Amino acid sequence: MTIVPLETSTEPPAVTSSATGRPVVPPRAAPAPAGPPVLTTRDFHLHYGPVHALKGVTIEILERSVTAVIGPSGCGKSTLLRSFNRMNDLIPGVRTEGEIQFGSVDLRDRGTDVVELRRRVGMVFQRPNPFPKTIFENVAFGLRMLGLKNRGELEARVERSLRRAALWEEAKDRLDRSALQLSGGQQQRLCIARCLAIEPEVILMDEPASALDPTATARIEELILDLKSAYTIVIVTHNMQQAARISDRTAFMLDGRLVEVDDTTALFTNPRQKLTEEYITGRFG
Ligand SMILES: Nc1ncnc2c1ncn2[C@@H]1O[C@H](COP(=O)(O)OP(=O)(O)O)[C@@H](O)[C@H]1O
Numbered sequence: 001m002t003i004v005p006l007e008t009s010t011e012p013p014a015v016t017s018s019a020t021g022r023p024v025v026p027p028r029a030a031p032a033p034a035g036p037p038v039l040t041t042r043d044f045h046l047h048y049g050p051v052h053a054l055k056g057v058t059i060e061i062l063e064r065s066v067t068a069v070i071g072p073s074g075c076g077k078s079t080l081l082r083s084f085n086r087m088n089d090l091i092p093g094v095r096t097e098g099e100i101q102f103g104s105v106d107l108r109d110r111g112t113d114v115v116e117l118r119r120r121v122g123m124v125f126q127r128p129n130p131f132p133k134t135i136f137e138n139v140a141f142g143l144r145m146l147g148l149k150n151r152g153e154l155e156a157r158v159e160r161s162l163r164r165a166a167l168w169e170e171a172k173d174r175l176d177r178s179a180l181q182l183s184g185g186q187q188q189r190l191c192i193a194r195c196l197a198i199e200p201e202v203i204l205m206d207e208p209a210s211a212l213d214p215t216a217t218a219r220i221e222e223l224i225l226d227l228k229s230a231y232t233i234v235i236v237t238h239n240m241q242q243a244a245r246i247s248d249r250t251a252f253m254l255d256g257r258l259v260e261v262d263d264t265t266a267l268f269t270n271p272r273q274k275l276t277e278e279y280i281t282g283r284f285g
């Protein structure tokens with residue numbers, strides 16, 4: 001198997017389905033600086049039955065950047081994140097109002113293809129959740145779902161994803177072993193590799209390092225910094241130092257509202273809102 005090293009390859013070959021010959025995974029464009037809004041909400045509300053969890057949130061998530069969402073427990077961070085790939089659909093009694101868009105896709109439209117949406121907007125959770133399968137099959141899973149059968153292409157794509165997720169060196173000699181044998185930090189990088197394999201445009205991460213030790217956390221943070229040249233990343237974290245270390249922009253939420261969103265340095269050094277200042281100086285939350 002030959003693979004062009006990631007550092008020199010900005011135009012991976014398109015993966016085509018052996019069944020249909022159609023592209024399964026489109027090639028990525030060359031990295032560019034943080035760009036236009038990819039995800040946008042305007043006066044967006046979400047209710048879980050009687051619980052009004054998001055109250056008129058207006059935010060733009062910019063392309064090829066890391067946006068951190070901070071705020072005290074229960075303020076709606078995860079709810080906002082899940083709204084971006086319709087994960088809240090799975091919860092009965094959810095009702096939304098206002099606008100929420102992914103590019104030109106109206107995320108409130110019942111007709112939106114949710115499977116395709118979740119391919120384009122991937123998600124990594126707090127607890128690493130590898131499937132009880134081999135390392136290889138975890139990463140190949142999404143590609144198989146998309147109809148890719150060619151073994152050589154699968155191997156190339158799995159290797160590439162593991163390299164991008166900084167797990168290849170640790171995993172290459174045990175691809176056929178159970179993913180559950182990996183450490184917590186390795187499992188989380190595997191989940192990131194699984195997400196990358198199907199070439200998402202956006203990666204949503206909900207406290208991806210909060211269950212990990214400091215060394216594993218540092219590796220995830222390095223990885224996020226590395227990935228932002230090619231992906232749009234939104235990360236929920238309750239760790240303000242982490243937000244300051246890895247994000248370009250930070251959004252502060254409180255009680256279902258977006259209080260402020262700004263460049264990370266500006267938000268932490270010169271917040272515009274008194275509530276933000278009180279939160280980042282540790283006066284509540
Ligand atoms: N599945 C659910 N059903 C009902 N209420 C929920 C559900 N998930 C979250 N909530 C409520 O919505 C609010 C926001 O929760 P969440 O988005 O999980 O906050 P955060 O991620 O900031 O801790 C909280 O009041 C929480 O109790």
Ligand SMILES: [Mg+2]
Pocket residue numbers: 077078079206236
């Ligand atoms: Mg949460």
